[in-house]
Amino acid sequence: MSKLHFESVFLRVTCWFPCISVLFFILLSQGVNASQSIHTVDLSNLKAQQRIVLNGQVQYLVDEQGLNLESVMQANDDQWQANTERRSNFGISANPYWFRLALGNVDQAGSPFFLRVDYPHTDKLDVYIVNDGVLIHSYQLGDTVPYAYRPVDNRIYLLPLDELALANIELYIRAESQGPMELPIDVLTHAEFYHQDKLELIWYGAYFGTMLVMFFYNLFIYILVRDVTYFYYLFYVASTMALQFTLTGASFQYVYPESTNLNNTLVLMLTALMPFSAVSFVRSFLKLESTGMRRDRIITRSFLGAFAILFVSSLFAPYMIVLKATHALSFLAVSAGFYLGLSGWRRGVKAARTFAMAWLVYLVFVVVFLLNTKGIVQPSVISEHALEIGSALELILLSLSFGHRINEEKEMRIQAQEQALHAQSSLNKNLDLLVQQRTEELEEANRQLKDLSIRDGLTGVFNRRHFDELFQIEYQRSFREKNWLCVVMLDIDHFKGLNDTYGHQFGDVCLKTIADVALNKLRRPPDLLARYGGEEFVVLLPNTDLEGGRTVAEKIRHAIESITLDNDGQAVTLTASMGVACVIPNDRDGFAGLLKLADQSLYQAKESGRNCVVCSVS
Template identity: 35%
Template sequence: MPSLPVTVLGFARWLLALLCLVSVNVQAAIEVGTLSGELNLGPHVELLEDVAREYGIEQLVSRGDALAWQASRQETLNFSFSSSAWWLRLRVVNGSSDEVRRLLELAMPLHDYLDAYVIDEQGEVVSQWRTGNRRDFDSRPIAHRTFVMPVHIPAGESREVFLRLDTHDGLYDATPLYLMSDAGFLAKAQRELMAFSLYFGALLALLIYNLLLYVSTRERSLLLYVAYLGSFFVLMFAARGFAFQYWWPTLPMFNNQMVPINIGIFAFMLAVFSNSFLSLSHHAPWSTRVLFAVAGLCLLSSLPALLGHYAPVFRLMIPAAIVLSCLLLGVAFWRSLRGDTLARIYLVAWGVLLVGVALYFLRVAGILPYNIVTEYAVQVGSGIEFLLLSLGLAWKINQFKNEKLAAERATIELQRSLNQRLEDQVQQRTRELERANRQLTILARTDPLTGLLNRRQFHELVDQELQRRRRSGQPLLFAVMDIDDFKLYNDTYGHQAGDEVLMRVATLLLDHFRRAGDRLFRLGGEEFGLLLEVDSLQAGKQLLERYREALQGLAIPHEASRHGVITASFGLVACQGCEAVRDVQALYHLADKAMYEAKASDRNRVVTCSLLSET
């Protein structure tokens, strides 16, 4: 029978083994030897709140599970507003026969302070990093917009990973945490880079396009749109970590200041642009004063960030932004009920964006969880919103142009009426009447929408050319062009958009056919006539092919067309001496027939009809 000390010693060893087993079960190890994709670590880590910021890695390793570690039940860790530091712990094991490297990603680019430690089975620190958004970018072990740390696990061994998260003044953002292989990280990084490249590229293209429009038109609304879009572009570029990586990697303090400051600028530019877009100073002066007051509060609430205070910024900015959003939606809804088309466009556009912004701020406040919807809602909403607003601005400018044209026509008509009644009066009135008559003559010759020669001029000028070519024996080339599926375009996008297409087609015609003998006509609807000053059928076809490719290159969207964009079909007739063509109508009939052959051959092509004599 064993002695009592021996029995007690055996029992103590058994109890110690049992406690170790329980300790191991508290934190289940994650098998990473066969991990190929990406693993969300949110539900797998343990959390320790360090209220007094008193723990160091030595204490955590030596005291083990004696501390108040708690299992995380969150898909994405979110501490919201907290004055504590937080420790995260996980254990990984490599059951394979080869050493593996796994990448641990904290996918929140705006996290202030991050200290990471890798502990081996003997309790020694084998790797450690001190990084974060408030430290220089080169403190990161892997150059990436988020925080990526390599963890090496030898074959058959395990490693324990500790992460210490801390903030400058108590504002945590949602903290997604992933573990993945090199191949998994590369695939994820490529997907994100492609998505963000398309997103920022689209915003930049819209910005440059509208800036060029402003330079050519001097329309103030376009400049305000560019200013607003520019502030939003910088905000998103900084918030997603790209600005710190590429623009100012050695200025962490400036990088942190830029995010809240740009939010304030963004809110103020939103108010300025909205006031101009909706003409609120004219329709509702009271709303303008309230709008600028709330926007000014958003801008002022961002200023404490210049002194290093960030949590108070968002405590003030979030409710101010909600009030501003509700105000804009309310005013746009009110103007929409009064039949304002621009307000309806604005309501849809900004409604989409504000839903995305609201989801993002509610995630920051910890009310909503982190997921793909709340993370990328701002990007999706803003992309749709900026596109719709750009179209709205184009509609607004075109509306002003049409109103101006209508006013000019009314003025001309009034002048004509006055001249008819006062043609017996003084010579000054007579000269005014003659001037008005000359203007009317010009209008009678041209199509008012496109500025091209009208059908009446087509009959007169082409008839003259036929007679001249009969006398000289020179070849004559005439083409009919018809925009493909134009009725479907009007049905899909509306007649206003159809008129814009006709004007762009006419402008492109004037750019391509500049010879002294070239004549361009709008024959009616979407049909155009082209009298070409060339000597051969091949030369004429080359000119039409270049124009056809240029028209297709405009890439004007046309969902109802089989080509997806606006295209045209051409029928080209060439005759020499024109003896085979008795009159203008016969010439038009031949070209029109060739054009319909192009329509029947899948459209977007040039079909020729040669009556040239072969020698």
């Protein structure tokens, strides 16, 4: 079987699982509700039995007329209905219920005992004890009556009937509640009650202990990671614990025993607050606002708005209306949580598998709780603790979902880090190549820039500034090494006339041509040519005596003399005058004198008729 087919089958099974579970639970509950005739309950064997369930022996009457005790005692037998199905939950009713029951041999029970009504949320519970048609004693109980009125300090209702010291009594019980009409009633010895109460407290201790562990464990994680999803989870756990603490009757017993109007209001508020926090958690856990479909976002926003309205309505709206609306919306919200978990699973969110399973489990127990509330199924260990069992299992599974989510995000972070490292490595490699390329380009640009800064823009030979720097260096070297240093000053003859006659563009051509010719006559690497200014050039010849300088100058002069330029069909010849000066320096700073001597020689060449070389030795 392929993985895809398996997941499809699994999803179909999980979708039908709540319905199958509920149907099985209903059939099971109906199977144990065997009918039994009504008769006086004999308590003479209570010590041996320890506990006698009375629901199958009570008769009940729906009070639609506001009856009092006297009217009820005078009612015909046919007005009373036998509880042959042993029902303890009569659903939600706007009318009070009357119950009656006879107990025989009360004084022969053999052990102290309680009459117990094991449901703490009845608004008004009036118990009348009658003997031979005469009212002997009465109790006014319920969560709308101060807690101090209870004869026994306990979260449920306990009546010490053995203290009456009567043989036979009749009980008339009037129950009124805006919520479910439940009357799980029995008689049990003190020993049996304390044994059961101990087990009950162990169960509640385990439940609330588990919830507190989940709360503080995830609180610690929230403090470390500051993920808002953990905050919503903590909000959900806290509201769930508060609701369960209230439903057990412990809130009325320990927190507000004198606030008779607070219990129903608090139940409604917490019943709305718990699913509100659950929807907020689902919305954040599955990241619906950023990655979810628009339909899913609309669903969660609608639920949040509806539960917020119900929360506010619990302060002033009728209890029964708000309770029914909250129960209906809670069922839909839990179903939506299961659906959104499946949707996330299909989108490839691994943590959504456990998430969907958590809401499926809770959905089953919510259905059982609602059926018990409506009186469709009768109370049992499972139905009475359905919300506690379901919420504990759900929150444990949700915590596991957190673990899966953390692992998934860890894998994604590791994968992202590996990709980032690979990208960084590639980037570094490319960056090294780019840096090397840019460095070479920059060096080339700097070289070109430096070359431009030391060369004449027109002729391409060195400029005067660079010549001055090199001339000073070569002069000092010649001083240290006691070698000859020769300077040749060159000036183009009649250059101003050329510019005036043929134009400045032709003059520029002449300058470039002479520079090329002169540079071509320099053979040694140390020799250099520079444009000194205007039509003047200077040649620096290190380690060259006067005769060598004369030879170089004559070669340059003859080369210039042989130049013929064409200007619009007219042949133009060029000549140049040169002054040569040589010296073996006897001080470090005499380079200006050598240059002046070469300039004087140039002047003499011009005075001698131009196109000649004049030499001088310092």
